[in-house]
Amino acid sequence: MRANESEVDQMIEREIFHHYPGSTVVGCVLVTGFGYQAHGFSIAGDPDGFDLERGMEIARRNARGRLNGLEAYCRLKEKMEIR
Numbered sequence: 234m235r236a237n238e239s240e241v242d243q244m245i246e247r248e249i250f251h252h253y254p255g256s257t258v259v260g261c262v263l264v265t266g267f268g269y270q271a272h273g274f275s276i277a278g279d280p281d282g283f284d285l286e287r288g289m290e291i292a293r294r295n296a297r298g299r300l301n302g303l304e305a306y307c308r309l310k311e312k313m314e315i316r
Contacts, residue, residue: 244265245300249261257278261273261296263293265300271296
Protein backbone atom coordinates (compact mmCIF):
# COMPACT_ATOMS: atom_id res chain seq x y z
CA MET A 234 0.00 0.00 0.00
CA ARG A 235 1.64 3.23 -1.17
CA ALA A 236 1.36 6.51 0.64
CA ASN A 237 0.05 9.51 -1.26
CA GLU A 238 3.01 11.80 -2.03
CA SER A 239 1.15 15.06 -1.38
CA GLU A 240 -0.24 13.77 1.93
CA VAL A 241 3.26 12.88 3.08
CA ASP A 242 4.51 16.34 2.08
CA GLN A 243 1.69 17.94 4.10
CA MET A 244 2.81 16.00 7.20
CA ILE A 245 6.17 17.80 7.21
CA GLU A 246 6.15 20.80 9.52
CA ARG A 247 9.83 21.57 9.53
CA GLU A 248 13.18 20.50 8.09
CA ILE A 249 16.49 20.57 9.92
CA PHE A 250 19.79 20.04 8.10
CA HIS A 251 23.27 19.56 9.52
CA HIS A 252 26.59 19.27 7.74
CA TYR A 253 29.18 17.65 9.95
CA PRO A 254 32.26 19.91 9.68
CA GLY A 255 35.30 18.36 8.06
CA SER A 256 33.25 15.56 6.52
CA THR A 257 30.99 14.78 3.58
CA VAL A 258 28.14 13.73 5.90
CA VAL A 259 24.87 15.65 5.74
CA GLY A 260 21.93 14.86 7.98
CA CYS A 261 18.29 15.83 7.62
CA VAL A 262 15.49 15.60 10.15
CA LEU A 263 11.90 16.02 8.97
CA VAL A 264 9.52 16.84 11.81
CA THR A 265 5.81 16.13 11.43
CA GLY A 266 2.96 18.08 12.97
CA PHE A 267 2.42 15.25 15.47
CA GLY A 268 6.05 15.25 16.59
CA TYR A 269 7.44 12.26 14.67
CA GLN A 270 11.00 12.81 13.46
CA ALA A 271 12.33 11.06 10.37
CA HIS A 272 16.10 11.05 9.93
CA GLY A 273 18.05 10.74 6.70
CA PHE A 274 21.72 11.01 5.81
CA SER A 275 23.97 11.31 2.81
CA ILE A 276 27.67 10.60 2.58
CA ALA A 277 29.74 11.52 -0.46
CA GLY A 278 32.20 8.83 -1.48
CA ASP A 279 34.64 11.34 -2.95
CA PRO A 280 35.50 14.32 -0.72
CA ASP A 281 36.74 16.25 -3.77
CA GLY A 282 33.32 15.92 -5.42
CA PHE A 283 31.32 16.88 -2.32
CA ASP A 284 28.38 19.17 -3.07
CA LEU A 285 26.46 20.41 -0.03
CA GLU A 286 23.23 21.12 -1.94
CA ARG A 287 23.25 17.64 -3.47
CA GLY A 288 23.97 16.13 -0.06
CA MET A 289 20.99 17.98 1.40
CA GLU A 290 18.72 16.72 -1.39
CA ILE A 291 19.79 13.12 -0.83
CA ALA A 292 19.50 13.35 2.96
CA ARG A 293 16.01 14.86 2.67
CA ARG A 294 14.93 12.19 0.17
CA ASN A 295 16.13 9.47 2.57
CA ALA A 296 14.28 11.04 5.51
CA ARG A 297 11.15 11.46 3.40
CA GLY A 298 11.30 7.80 2.44
CA ARG A 299 10.96 6.95 6.11
CA LEU A 300 7.83 9.10 6.29
CA ASN A 301 6.45 7.24 3.27
CA GLY A 302 7.00 3.98 5.13
CA LEU A 303 5.33 5.33 8.26
CA GLU A 304 2.29 6.52 6.32
CA ALA A 305 1.97 3.22 4.47
CA TYR A 306 2.19 1.34 7.77
CA CYS A 307 -0.49 3.56 9.36
CA ARG A 308 -2.82 3.00 6.39
CA LEU A 309 -2.32 -0.75 6.47
CA LYS A 310 -2.88 -0.87 10.23
CA GLU A 311 -6.05 1.19 9.87
CA LYS A 312 -7.27 -1.07 7.10
CA MET A 313 -6.65 -4.19 9.19
CA GLU A 314 -8.51 -2.70 12.20
CA ILE A 315 -11.58 -1.96 10.08
CA ARG A 316 -11.95 -5.63 9.13
